[in-house]
Amino acid sequence: MSARYPVLLDVARLRVLVVGGGAVGARKVAGLVEAGGRPDVVSPEATAELADLVAREGLVWHRRPWSAETDAAGYHLVFAATDSVDVNAAVADAARSAGAMVSRADQGDAGEVQVPSTLREGDVVVALSTGGASPLLARRIRERLAETVVTPGLGRAVRRLSQVRAEIQARWAGDDARRRAFWFDLITPGFLDHAVRGRDDEVERAISRCLSQS
Numbered sequence: 001m002s003a004r005y006p007v008l009l010d011v012a013r014l015r016v017l018v019v020g021g022g023a024v025g026a027r028k029v030a031g032l033v034e035a036g037g038r039p040d041v042v043s044p045e046a047t048a049e050l051a052d053l054v055a056r057e058g059l060v061w062h063r064r065p066w067s068a069e070t071d072a073a074g075y076h077l078v079f080a081a082t083d084s085v086d087v088n089a090a091v092a093d094a095a096r097s098a099g100a101m102v103s104r105a106d107q108g109d110a111g112e113v114q115v116p117s118t119l120r121e122g123d124v125v126v127a128l129s130t131g132g133a134s135p136l137l138a139r140r141i142r143e144r145l146a147e148t149v150v151t152p153g154l155g156r157a158v159r160r161l162s163q164v165r166a167e168i169q170a171r172w173a174g175d176d177a178r179r180r181a182f183w184f185d186l187i188t189p190g191f192l193d194h195a196v197r198g199r200d201d202e203v204e205r206a207i208s209r210c211l212s213q214s
């Protein structure tokens with residue numbers, strides 16, 4: 001398959017539809033909600049987890065089969081996640097004709113969008129794809145990264161750096177070279193090690209040192 005271009009979507013700004021309320025549709029809805037989205041759902045049935053989530057979040061759930069007449073238009077992004085290849089194909093065609101991007105749960109290559117395995121730790125987001133070759137391997141890579149690099153300590157360090165960034169932007173508002181020098185001085189491989197290992201005191205020490213030298 002062709003190489004794809006990874007982006008991070010602000011799904012809170014998009015009108016999103018998930019067609020199919022089985023385990024796969026439920027996972028898509030949960031991922032969208034986690035990212036601030038409020039997808040509509042069309043499906044005659046839903047898993048208990050999905051029904052709970054819909055109720056908790058007050059999402060719109062049309063409890064019936066997808067219909068080309070009522071469900072095709074008005075969306076930016078449509079997930080075709082039923083257990084029928086024919087229904088998924090019809091959903092994809094109609095959504096695309098109405099201007100939406102499509103994700104096919106049964107045939108990744110057939111959609112404009114594929115969902116990556118996603119790891120979040122504070123503001124750090126890792127999105128992993130095997131291009132459909134092995135979603136389970138993507139999950140294993142995610143689990144390994146969570147153990148080795150994308151740790152809670154890293155998440156805390158990134159939260160702290162967003163404060164430092166605001167300070168640095170204000171301090172050297174007109175001096176691009178100075179700001180760049182500061183960041184290359186602070187964000188070394190050693191700094192990453194401290195953050196990953198959760199050594200908050202070392203992270204703080206490095207920040208203080210670089211701020212006071214500047």
Ligand SMILES: C[C@@]1(CC(=O)O)C2=NC(=C\c3[nH]c(c(CCC(=O)O)c3CC(=O)O)Cc3[nH]c(c(CC(=O)O)c3CCC(=O)O)/C=C3\N/C(=C\2)[C@@H](CCC(=O)O)[C@]3(C)CC(=O)O)/[C@H]1CCC(=O)O
Nearest residue numbers: 105106108114115116117129130131132133135136138139
């Ligand atoms: C990342 C993740 C995101 C999510 O869905 O939220 C995701 N699949 C996940 C898990 C998973 N999916 C499957 C298994 C069983 C083991 C296996 O088959 O390998 C497991 C493992 C498990 O359940 O843990 C089966 C499966 N998946 C697809 C097909 C159809 C096909 O092969 O064409 C079939 C076979 C159906 C059948 O045989 O009937 C298709 C797709 N699945 C994708 C994404 C896209 C490609 C991403 C990539 O390649 O990296 C793509 C192309 C389309 C899409 O959905 O966008 C999520 C990981 C969550 C995590 O991180 O834990």
Ligand SMILES: NC(=O)c1ccc[n+]([C@@H]2O[C@H](COP(=O)([O-])OP(=O)(O)OC[C@H]3O[C@@H](n4cnc5c(N)ncnc54)[C@H](O)[C@@H]3O)[C@@H](O)[C@H]2O)c1
Nearest residue numbers: 020021022023024025042043044045065066082083105106
């Ligand atoms: N992308 C992935 O990660 C992944 C993983 C496993 C399977 N799959 C694929 O995704 C498909 C769905 O998997 P599942 O485990 O959720 O299946 P499932 O059978 O548990 O759920 C299918 C859902 O689709 C609904 N549905 C059926 N016809 C419909 C229609 N006309 N309109 C609206 N909704 C309809 C059903 O009510 C049910 O809620 C599988 O058939 C397989 O091809 C994808």
